[in-house]
Amino acid sequence: MTEVLLTDRDRFPFDAANRATLASAGVALTECDGHAADAIAAAGREAAAVFVYHAKLTAGLIARLPALRAIARCGSGYDNIDVAAARARGIEVLYVPDYGVEDVADHTLALLLALARRVPASDRALRDGRWLAYAQLGEMRRLRGGVLGLLGFGRIARAVGARAQAFGMELLVHDPGVEEIDLSIAGARRAADADALLAEADAVSIHLPLTAATRGLIGAAELARMRPGALLVNTSRGEIVDEAALAAALADGRLGGAGLDVFEAEPLSPESPLLRMESAVVTPHSAAFSEQALAEVRTRALDDVLRVLAGQSPRDPVPVSR
16 A cells, blocks of 8 residues: 655644545555654655655655655745755655745734734733833834835735735835736835845845745844834744844844744744844744645645656646746
């Protein structure tokens, strides 16, 4: 019987409908908690396909999975998979390109609003028995009339932009790959470059894939170019932002706040200075964790894997190049 492997079963289990779909296709399910390489190699020795959330499928790990025919990334990014190594073995790499668009966009706006309105700090103070006066709250701000800078203008960024416009914000975009017609349709204007966006925006939201070019893109120099008191939100990939430089910019008050759902290393260390800063709002890489989004990503990844195992072409293969 054909076997498939589900990683991170403890956080992202298949539901009864998923299991019934596998059973009706005559496919046996093997599961492992977490995503340690050795655990995956041991559990997936006979697996024809593996479902990946946080696991890093390096060339070395792929080589330890001799029966593999498909890798399904249960998400929209695939920087944790060595696609070239997989394809060299003839392994299909699948993903769900529009997974969680609405959910991540909602979460991005939630972080922006939480920062602008000082919601977490106010909540903590009230629970501690402190009724803060205006001067004690720190600066709160109105979104209407502000400029939201979007680094990247893919599906999620466009959904974020539509939500921000409903709050009366102006959209400023840096994405060299976007056509003028798309900016016009979205009611956005193009920044001359990333530096110009950072200098003008009242809030900056990052929506970029993790590549060699974007790793560490937002460092001390870039943060220094941002407007005094500006807000930074990152719901894309943690490695794009230099966390030490960000913590320093928050500590000295140059930035008004940062809302982060992703981090350089996950889970975030309890020693991170960000956890001790009132101007930082942090969530555990959970932006796409709505029940609806998780159900959809499981079902679509599973259906595409079964197509591959049946000798059919997948609906959502990872593109040959970005």
